[in-house]
Amino acid sequence: MENEKLHRSRRDFVKQSTMLAGGIVAMPLMSNAGYFQSVDDTIKVAVIGCGGRGTGAAMQALSTKQNVKLVAMADAFRDRLDNSYKALMDGDEGDVKERVAVTEETKFVGFDAYKKVIPLADVVIIATPPGFRPIHFEEAISQGKHVFMEKPVATDPAGVKKVLEVAEIAKKKKLNVIVGLQRHYQTSYRELYKRVQDGMIGDITSGQVYWNSDGVWVRPRQAGQTEMEYQMRNWYYFNWLCGDHITEQHIHNLDVMNWFKGAYPVKAQGLGGRQVRNGKEYGEIYDHHFVEFTYADGSIMNSQCRHIKGTYSIVDEMMVGTKGTVKCGAAEISSKGKTLFKFDKAKENEPYQNEHDELFAAIAKGEYKFADAENGARSTLTSIIGRMATYSGQIIEWDKTLNSGISIQPQKYAWDAPPPVLPDANGFYPIATPGVTKYFS
């Protein structure tokens, strides 16, 4: 009885919060086509990109209440795929390993591996570096599959445009799409969002968002690697693959302000550089960015992101409204020093698991509830105009950028093909320079 009540209220909450999640789906809809239609109730999953997140997302999918089976795996590299398979089989996470139905015949490697796994699945998990997201998402939707894809969803304006087009097709086909901006699936953020929508802080007039940290891994060059293989292994430091850390990580915080405001910036200007992390192993990305984003109503989002060891770390969002302030990390809303709402952190959920719980529950019931791709693409573009602003030192406008056709992808995906950026004789890559780098004449 108690359980049923809990389930019912959870269902109701999910219905409401879905609309909040991406801010896109008008109403949950029943689907007639393109849905999970196995003869039994098995929901077949394929994973593309078997690294840290792909493996984690696969485990989460296999830990849901539905009858989910992992049937196929794709990675650019055999060793990455093998490590992931081993982690799934060796882990002590519930009955995950019993749900792994991947055979030697359904493991695929290389740039084309995604094409081979998508036909085998009902749901596709896409967790490669983000440069590939537009082509993988397009293929999954064209084959009528539901998608869980990681953020960001592109690294350049042309990629964002493609994802927006495919998002429309996904909506027409009523295919559920969740983007791994997990704060949308986190209880504290949903509770804060609800109150901000109800007017507790009035109209948002400014915000501060941060991802300041030590930085991430480096994968050193190995003897015998082609330049393409080196960049694919050390992908974080190449923009065509990663988009710089303002896109790869800071998107989470930029996205929160977009979500709470219900809008996207119209322009950005800012500054940044690579002051400390400037060796050749760090490719072409900056180690800090500070961007001022302006929304159509004149409100401002100030954004900081930094990858420098030994500096102050903060990953958070705060927004100021005409009647109060919301601090997301503290999960608190206040006005003139008085607390209006404080979320009880003991009630926090595990948002990564919740993304999959909600996705697979909807798919099993034949419901169309999730259309996150459009918001994922627009929050990705927010981070990209930020990067273009710090790289150029110019004002970068949203519409002009979205319609610019700017692509930083290679002509060809092959191990012996040249990536779009190449090192000089000393192994250093060209670095964007404000005042010199230009995107628009």
Ligand SMILES: NC(=O)c1ccc[n+]([C@@H]2O[C@H](COP(=O)([O-])OP(=O)(O)OC[C@H]3O[C@@H](n4cnc5c(N)ncnc54)[C@H](O)[C@@H]3O)[C@@H](O)[C@H]2O)c1
């Ligand atoms: N939502 C979150 O909090 C969160 C956390 C971590 C990572 N992520 C995102 O997940 C994605 C992957 O990050 P990660 O940390 O797992 O990186 P990773 O390097 O551990 O894994 C990426 C995997 O993709 C593979 N790959 C590269 N190109 C491929 C291609 N064309 N086809 C198939 N496989 C390919 C790589 O070989 C690697 O195994 C990134 O977009 C990242 O931003 C999100």
